Amino acid sequence: MADTAHSQAPTGAFYRARIASLLAIAPLGIWTALHLWDNLSAFGGAQPWEQAVTGARHPLNQAILVVVVLLPLVLHTIWGIVRLASSRPNNVRYGNYDNLKYLLQRLSAVGLLGFIGAHLWLAWAQPRFVEGRPEPFAEISHEMAHHTPTLVVYILGILAVSYHLANGIQTFAMGQGVVASAGALKRLDWVVYLAFVLLLAMGWGSVFALWRAG
Numbered sequence: 001m002a003d004t005a006h007s008q009a010p011t012g013a014f015y016r017a018r019i020a021s022l023l024a025i026a027p028l029g030i031w032t033a034l035h036l037w038d039n040l041s042a043f044g045g046a047q048p049w050e051q052a053v054t055g056a057r058h059p060l061n062q063a064i065l066v067v068v069v070l071l072p073l074v075l076h077t078i079w080g081i082v083r084l085a086s087s088r089p090n091n092v093r094y095g096n097y098d099n100l101k102y103l104l105q106r107l108s109a110v111g112l113l114g115f116i117g118a119h120l121w122l123a124w125a126q127p128r129f130v131e132g133r134p135e136p137f138a139e140i141s142h143e144m145a146h147h148t149p150t151l152v153v154y155i156l157g158i159l160a161v162s163y164h165l166a167n168g169i170q171t172f173a174m175g176q177g178v179v180a181s182a183g184a185l186k187r188l189d190w191v192v193y194l195a196f197v198l199l200l201a202m203g204w205g206s207v208f209a210l211w212r213a214g
């Protein structure tokens with residue numbers, strides 16, 4: 001009898017998973033890392049931050065943002081919610097490290113859902129489309145310094161982003177067949193740790209600079 005699992009042609013779900021995970025790395029993951037890097041300019045004060053983060057470098061800036069960042073984010077999020085709905089964590093029975101990472105990837109996704117929603121509304125859509133100008137440095141730094149929930153949400157949101165993206169590099173590489181051997185996976189652990197620390201340092205560094213300026 002034919003082995004149906006191997007003789008079937010790849011399904012739509014297979015391609016959707018590949019595309020959703022690819023979009024999460026590029027352009028979304030790369031843009032996220034650059035966005036955290038740009039925010040470090042808060043150490044220089046209002047002018048460098050506004051130039052690096054909210055300043056329009058191109059007349060089509062907002063349209064490019066929608067296509068390069070928001071569209072991949074929406075597609076990845078829809079795919080992620082479907083994956084979340086079918087997740088059956090079994091960490092109590094199998095308390096190993098890889099299983100913990102599986103659970104954390106999903107918990108961080110739930111946190112990101114709330115954080116990115118709030119961040120997009122408060123720092124991007126509301127200032128630009130309701131108030132008619134990009135978020136000013138004075139406002140975001142003031143919020144960071146004088147509104148504790150904002151500070152706490154940014155600290156936790158950046159922790160979630162850093163974990164989710166860094167660990168995602170590994171699951172992406174496994175899922176796309178970039179690494180297969182146990183040795184290569186172990187080496188990739190170090191890439192994940194390094195990416196996590198760098199993303200966290202850039203994100204928390206930016207929050208610190210904004211808090212200090214406020």
Ligand code: HEM
Nearest residue numbers: 021024025028029077080081083109112113168171172175
């Ligand atoms: C800055 C935003 C985000 C980035 C950069 C990002 C990045 C990534 C990356 C690189 C992966 C690994 C893909 C793979 O295993 O092939 C991943 C997995 C995942 N993401 Fe996201 N993500 C983001 C936001 C979200 C949001 C908002 C959700 C909401 C539900 C989400 C849900 C998931 C889930 C459930 C997985 C695990 C999929 C699996 O292993 O089966 N992500 N993400």
